[in-house]
Amino acid sequence: MAKRKKLVLVGNGMAGVHVVEHILKLAPDAYEITIFGKEPHPNYNRILLSSVLAGDTDMKEIVLNDWDWYKQNNIQLHAGHEVTGIDPDERKVYTDSGLSASYDELILATGSEAFMLPLPGADKEGVIAFRDMEDCEAMIDASKKYRKAAVIGGGLLGLEAARGLLNLGMEVDVVHIFDHLMERQLDPPASRMLKRELEKQGMRFWMEKQTERIVGRSRASGLRFKDGSSLEVDLVVMAVGIKPRMQLAKASGLQINRGIVVDDFMATSLPHVYAVGECAEHRGTVYGLVAPHREQGAVLAKRLCEVETDPYTGSVVSTQLKVSGVDVFSAGVFRDEPELQSIKVQDEWRGIYKKVLLRENRIVGGVLFGDVSSGPALLRWIRNQEEMTETIHGELAGTPSTAAAPGASVQAMADSEQVCDCNGVCKGEIVEAIREKGLTSLSEVTKWTKAGASCGGCKPLVGQILQLEQGDAYDPAEQQKTPMCSCTTLSRDEVVEAIREKGLTMVKEVMNVLGWEQPEGCPSCRPALNYYLGLIWPEKYEDERESRIVNEQRHANIQNDGTYSVVPRMYGGVTSPAELRRIAEVAEKYQVRMVKVTGGQRLDLLGVKKDDLPKIWDELGMPSGHAYAKAVRTVKTCVGADFCRFGTQDSIQMGIDIEKKYENLYTPHKVKMAVSACPRNCAESGIKDLGVVGVEGGWELYIGGNGGTHLRSADFLCKVESQQEVLDITGAYLQFYRETANYGERTSHWVERIGVEPIKQAVVDDENNRRHLLERLDKTLQRREDPWKADAESSDVRQVWYEEKQVSVQS
Numbered sequence: 001m002a003k004r005k006k007l008v009l010v011g012n013g014m015a016g017v018h019v020v021e022h023i024l025k026l027a028p029d030a031y032e033i034t035i036f037g038k039e040p041h042p043n044y045n046r047i048l049l050s051s052v053l054a055g056d057t058d059m060k061e062i063v064l065n066d067w068d069w070y071k072q073n074n075i076q077l078h079a080g081h082e083v084t085g086i087d088p089d090e091r092k093v094y095t096d097s098g099l100s101a102s103y104d105e106l107i108l109a110t111g112s113e114a115f116m117l118p119l120p121g122a123d124k125e126g127v128i129a130f131r132d133m134e135d136c137e138a139m140i141d142a143s144k145k146y147r148k149a150a151v152i153g154g155g156l157l158g159l160e161a162a163r164g165l166l167n168l169g170m171e172v173d174v175v176h177i178f179d180h181l182m183e184r185q186l187d188p189p190a191s192r193m194l195k196r197e198l199e200k201q202g203m204r205f206w207m208e209k210q211t212e213r214i215v216g217r218s219r220a221s222g223l224r225f226k227d228g229s230s231l232e233v234d235l236v237v238m239a240v241g242i243k244p245r246m247q248l249a250k251a252s253g254l255q256i257n258r259g260i261v262v263d264d265f266m267a268t269s270l271p272h273v274y275a276v277g278e279c280a281e282h283r284g285t286v287y288g289l290v291a292p293h294r295e296q297g298a299v300l301a302k303r304l305c306e307v308e309t310d311p312y313t314g315s316v317v318s319t320q321l322k323v324s325g326v327d328v329f330s331a332g333v334f335r336d337e338p339e340l341q342s343i344k345v346q347d348e349w350r351g352i353y354k355k356v357l358l359r360e361n362r363i364v365g366g367v368l369f370g371d372v373s374s375g376p377a378l379l380r381w382i383r384n385q386e387e388m389t390e391t392i393h394g395e396l397a398g399t400p401s402t403a404a405a406p407g408a409s410v411q412a413m414a415d416s417e418q419v420c421d422c423n424g425v426c427k428g429e430i431v432e433a434i435r436e437k438g439l440t441s442l443s444e445v446t447k448w449t450k451a452g453a454s455c456g457g458c459k460p461l462v463g464q465i466l467q468l469e470q471g472d473a474y475d476p477a478e479q480q481k482t483p484m485c486s487c488t489t490l491s492r493d494e495v496v497e498a499i500r501e502k503g504l505t506m507v508k509e510v511m512n513v514l515g516w517e518q519p520e521g522c523p524s525c526r527p528a529l530n531y532y533l534g535l536i537w538p539e540k541y542e543d544e545r546e547s548r549i550v551n552e553q554r555h556a557n558i559q560n561d562g563t564y565s566v567v568p569r570m571y572g573g574v575t576s577p578a579e580l581r582r583i584a585e586v587a588e589k590y591q592v593r594m595v596k597v598t599g600g601q602r603l604d605l606l607g608v609k610k611d612d613l614p615k616i617w618d619e620l621g622m623p624s625g626h627a628y629a630k631a632v633r634t635v636k637t638c639v640g641a642d643f644c645r646f647g648t649q650d651s652i653q654m655g656i657d658i659e660k661k662y663e664n665l666y667t668p669h670k671v672k673m674a675v676s677a678c679p680r681n682c683a684e685s686g687i688k689d690l691g692v693v694g695v696e697g698g699w700e701l702y703i704g705g706n707g708g709t710h711l712r713s714a715d716f717l718c719k720v721e722s723q724q725e726v727l728d729i730t731g732a733y734l735q736f737y738r739e740t741a742n743y744g745e746r747t748s749h750w751v752e753r754i755g756v757e758p759i760k761q762a763v764v765d766d767e768n769n770r771r772h773l774l775e776r777l778d779k780t781l782q783r784r785e786d787p788w789k790a791d792a793e794s795s796d797v798r799q800v801w802y803e804e805k806q807v808s809v810q811s
């Protein structure tokens with residue numbers, strides 16, 4: 001066998017590793033491969049950091065090639081090592097840590113780094129970029145301690161960062177230098193519509209603002225602008241563009257300009273040295289998106305494997321913003337120019353904008369807002385420089401008289417045409433997977449082919465291909481199905497149904513029987529399955545504590561310094577001198593850092609060491625307030641008729657009765673309740689998961705309120721006369737929520753998703769159904785126990801869960 005040549009890759013990112021993957025397919029025995037990566041991680045999907053920040057994906061799920069992949073392919077990986085020198089004569093590379101490697105061929109895929117504005121104060125704590133896993137973790141951590149974030153830069157990255165920070169519960173101000181957002185991709189009308197939509201989502205914008213300095217002592221506390229205005233902040237995220245990493249290339253004498261200059265086969269100015277990805281400049285262009293990198297990589301891999309290839313001549317790129325609820329697409333030329341013709345549809349009422357630009361009747365670019373379903377087709381027409389026809393016009397403008405039959409343009413696509421740019425998947429591969437594996441849903445197609453697994457922009461087209469393949473069997477409802485998590489293609493309802501039907505009783509068993517992709521599951525499905533099993537088998541399910549979220553494992557809220565907080569239950573917000581005395585004694589004895597009154601009318605003991613938890617619970621002799629759990633939390637009350645001159649009812653007693661009846665009940669997410677004795681609503685019943693308001697002759701019940709980041713006023717459910725009715729409807733409502741909501745879904749989202757009417761029907765109007773709900777709830781209530789008492793009394797439990805080393809904070 002011929003001796004393998006030595007291939008060294010500098011940069012373990014998406015572009016470089018894609019070349020290696022390609023080489024392994026073309027000529028698996030051609031090279032002995034060594035990879036150096038500065039980041040201490042295996043290759044991961046940088047695109048999905050936005051989804052991780054937004055809470056839609058877990059960090060573990062974005063790894064593209066795990067450590068085993070390198071081993072299985074005999075690749076020597078040096079993760080966490082930066083190459084700092086190249087000796088082209090010796091054909092060797094060197095790292096700062098003293099490693100070296102010889103090469104026959106060398107690929108530089110060093111990517112980019114975030115551009116940080118050189119402002120006074122930019123070196124302060126709390127000023128970060130958004131580029132890698134560490135930046136993402138830093139933002140998630142900051143959101144646990146701080147409230148106000150400013151993102152500088154209203155481009156793709158800045159807006160995705162801003163959406164993520166909003167999801168993390170922060171207030172977000174976006175500071176942009178121009179008068180319209182995403183000015184590199186959008187024209188003013190699309191940009192205006194985008195801004196309006198993002199404002200509705202809760203972002204605030206500071207347009208045409210130039211930041212002069214970042215103020216604060218050691219940590220950033222504000223931004224000062226050149227026009228004299230200023231903004232208070234706790235966290236500053238800079239998203240003002242990127243700069244290719246060229247230090248290594250420069251020090252090694254390679255020709256550089258805006259990036260490392262390469263020819264049409266990705267060769268640099270030095271023999272046997274190539275560059276690919278965000279660090280490479282081809283024909284004057286540096287590409288900051290993965291699709292062109294894949295095209296470059298395919299050419300380079302073929303060149304290195306001596307497979308004939310066309311040269312790389314440049315790419316037509318498209319962009320799509322990954323912010324849920326906002327659909328924006330842009331490709332090719334997007335600004336109006338005198339020599340271009342345009343086709344525009346602007347429907348501000350529906351929030352739709354479409355613009356297509358033509359040069360001599362050929363499609364050269366376009367912008368879509370609100371309805372981006374024709375995005376993939378538009379990109380194809382731009383790439384093929386298609387002539388505008390009645391059919392295309394109809395498809396774009398949505399004019400029914402001229403529109404082609406649905407799917408006509410997909411049918412016309414050649415099998416070799418690329419559908420997913422991010423992952424390089426063509427139509428033929430998708431069709432083959434659908435036919436051979438009998439795939440019926442979009443999520444299955446994504447799982448098998450990877451089409452749609454990154455930016456998601458190609459999903460409409462993948463859906464159209466699926467529809468075409470399935471014909472009459474195509475079920476639109478099936479396509480709406482959201483898999484429970486990335487370990488499975490089954491939806492929450494399908495999993496719950498299968499647990500019931502197949503009689504599954506353990507988390508691991510569910511994963512095995514239902515063919516989980518990751519045998520251990522992930523942080524999102526493990527606690528969900530534990531919850532569903534408890535819901536379905538209330539009388540026999542043995543709770544799997546290790547599957548719970550960390551706070552529920554320890555029955556206390558972990559704090560940013562690794563200590564815990566303890567919140568004892570005070571029914572209806574009422575306490576006694578004896579309880580207060582015990583709390584004070586415990587706080588002093590265990591040197592609790594702070595005693596704080598919570599918004600739910602209880603006392604929070606903050607800064608408790610883990611091994612002190614069971615002792616404190618024992619000495620307090622008070623039940624757990626479940627302030628850490630997805631469970632029934634507080635019932636806040638106003639002083640009511642006994643004390644207040646406006647009171648019509650005894651709100652305190654009602655609150656105590658509700659809390660006593662439903663304490664220790666686990667729910668899909670936390671449930672906060674309140675009882676006010678008159679419509680003045682001093683207990684804030686209008687922003688609770690369940691709010692009760694005393695009125696003349698009875699009580700009104702309100703549901704689905706939320707006082708958090710996304711304020712939502714509760715919806716009126718019903719009016720009843722007696723205290724028993726309040727208790728019963730509350731119980732039925734809690735059980736209906738437990739049975740029908742997704743694990744992790746607050747009532748505010750659930751009520752919006754399924755509507756108030758079906759809930760009213762199930763828990764108020766249909767008395768029979770209410771009775772059944774209460775019977776089922778009762779089975780769970782029978783087996784409840786106070787977790788603090790149970791843990792404090794069991795020495796085994798204390799040893800396993802409280803007496804080992806302090807755990808680090810988990811997200």
Ligand SMILES: Cc1cc2nc3c(=O)[nH]c(=O)nc-3n(C[C@H](O)[C@H](O)[C@H](O)COP(=O)(O)OP(=O)(O)OC[C@H]3O[C@@H](n4cnc5c(N)ncnc54)[C@H](O)[C@@H]3O)c2cc1C
Pocket residue numbers: 010011012013014015016036037038039046047048049050081082083084109110111112113130131132157245248276277278279287288289290291293322422454455
């Ligand atoms: C949050 C976010 C969202 C994005 N979303 C999208 C999107 O939706 N669509 C899209 O197309 N693109 C998106 N991008 C851009 C896309 O991720 C990049 O274009 C792509 O990852 C670049 O790949 P690369 O391999 O060229 O560079 P990089 O990903 O930067 O990888 C280069 C690697 O090389 C390492 N390295 C550098 N120098 C050395 C050295 N001397 N020695 C050893 N190692 C070294 C670096 O540490 C890095 O790990 C996004 C980027 C971010 C940050």
Ligand SMILES: NC(=O)c1ccc[n+]([C@@H]2O[C@H](COP(=O)([O-])OP(=O)(O)OC[C@H]3O[C@@H](n4cnc5c(N)ncnc54)[C@H](O)[C@@H]3O)[C@@H](O)[C@H]2O)c1
Pocket residue numbers: 117152153154155156157158160175176177178181182183184209210211239240241242287288289319320321322455
């Ligand atoms: N969905 C996607 O495709 C996606 C998502 C995230 C990132 N990315 C890629 O990552 C890279 C980085 O993204 P980016 O958004 O930082 O780059 P960018 O260059 O596209 O946008 C930077 C934005 O910051 C603004 N800006 C510059 N200086 C400023 C200042 N002093 N104050 C306020 N605003 C200022 C610019 O006007 C511009 O709109 C790009 O290559 C981008 O394509 C792509």
Ligand code: SF4
Pocket residue numbers: 638639640641644645646647648651676677678679680681682683
């Ligand atoms: S809600 Fe009404 S009854 Fe209760 S304290 Fe306020 S004003 Fe008084």
Ligand code: FES
Pocket residue numbers: 419420421422423451452453454455456457458459
């Ligand atoms: S084009 Fe980005 S996931 Fe397919």
